[in-house]
Amino acid sequence: MTAVSQAPHVGIWMYENGGGKEIEQQLVHALAERGILASTGLNLRDARARDGGIECNGVAMEQLDAFLSYNAGQQTQYQLYLYETLNETIPTLNNYRSFALAEDKFRTAHLLNSHGICTPDYRLCHKNDMAGLRAALHDFGGKLVYKPTDGWGGVGIVKIEGEQALDMIMPFLSRTDLRYFYVERFINYDNTDFRVDVVDGEFVGCYGRKAPKDDWKTNVTSGGTVFVREANDEVIELALHATKTLGLEIAGVDLIYDREREQYVVLEVNTIPAFATPEQEQLGLMFNKAKIQAMVNLIEKTVAKKTSFQSAKVA
Template sequence: MTAPHVGIWMYENGGGKAIEQKLVHALAERGIQSSTGLNLRDARAQGGQILCNGIVMEHLDAFLSYNAGQQTQYQLYLYQALSQSIPTLNNFASFALAEDKFRTSHLLNGHGIATADYRLCHKNDIAGLKAAIRDFGGKLVYKPTDGWGGVGIVKIDGEHALDMLLPFLSRTDLRYFYVERFIDYDNTDYRIDIVDGKCVGCYGRKAPKDDWKTNITSGGSVFVREPNDEVVELAIKATQALGLEIAGVDLIYDREQERYVVLEVNTIPAFATPEQEQLGINFNQNKLDAMVELIERTVVQKRALHSVKVA
């Protein structure tokens, strides 16, 4: 039998290339061959196969898609199609669910996992939006249901601010509005990385002065932060509820309701950059080891299933 073969598409900036090399080396030590750079942007599908950079993707034993910043609708379309033939990490169904902020909050609430209070309204339901801002204490956060890095998120202070924003929103092609109660917190969060049901790393993020968003792309900064049992348990529960193999769970402490809430679940959480490692954020090896274990187990299970079908 030929050696197991996995495909990888890893981000390259922020130390990603070095992480990819370590991943390939660690898999090779376990007898698993890797093909890197499998960006589905360069792929073409025909005759029941997806061909990318000379690789028939359906012949792989697994595919790790780990690049958040360059996802396009074409790539996601092929990612979904590929997931019907081979294991993908994350599995596409859970990936697509977690990429949708409303569906994520809705499902987590159904599992008893605290999130920000939310409201989904039809784009013409202005009364519903105004009721939400009153119900949520006069402050809302409007969020696109997809996207990352804090892009498109707008804080709305009061009905007057909402009235000023509505003409702009009405000219968009949005079918609905997703809003959350603005949470009174200390402008810091926890990022808990989960791989295969285990916590593999944690750090904190802090919003810049005179701002409230902790996202790095919005100007937030990272700092060393030890997790407590409560946030780890919440992060694991959220990841399992969504069915993700790999996740980065963002949590904040709601000072008004005196509880931790899951703010977001990221499907492609970055490793610590070299600069962040210099600050003492040193979970990369632990996370890498867990991902190698996950990939190996996925490959073994896939081959065992194939053997049963052939027999």
């Protein structure tokens, strides 16, 4: 009697705001057309782990053929802990190791620099190394940017200009429970950036962001605005190189142009880059279709690789 093979089954946790629900539906539909079932709403906040298994909303997570975690704003330590645990059993997108690496701004900058990819000059200082912090301010021309090593959307990022500003912020820094400070040279740029989306080693789209008047942060959550922007070959190659170096399957690479040194700089690598919202699509940002297609291709390839590996083990 011939065994009946089951359709591949993947799990998805997608953000819902800004058109995310509609993107999720398009992903599910495209996967179904390729014979891949998808369970949605798998927020690991609702998961329970016991007796060698993790169950989330009635789904046995380890039995999935892949899990796409695509929600930046609601990640908790509990969810990340289970995300890491799942990655030891099934493919996750992004893979947890690269996801965790890219979420750490210092480790990202350090690795990219070691592979010849330009980032802002940076320093990691021990909490009690105030002399090192002052030296960084001096070496960076009197302007530096303090950043939490994790986080997103520009939260907690502070520009420090001059010795007086540093003196004012030092008492606050000394009272925090941080173990170290990560700072970068403030780059002279035109207050716009490139966001380059990469999926499975391929360029899928680009747009620009502009900081609000009298500010310097381009993040939309900090008041930045999105505009249509084409990426040149140099920007695309840098984004592809950064993504590959970090080992990410999906990435949104932020780049700015350093006017002082006349070169492009990788500012950040995002592991959950948003799709264009309906309002942004009306402005002309039309990369969603290509990105969905690339992600479906990636999921299909990931599932096929897992199935092939399991068949080889049985044989």
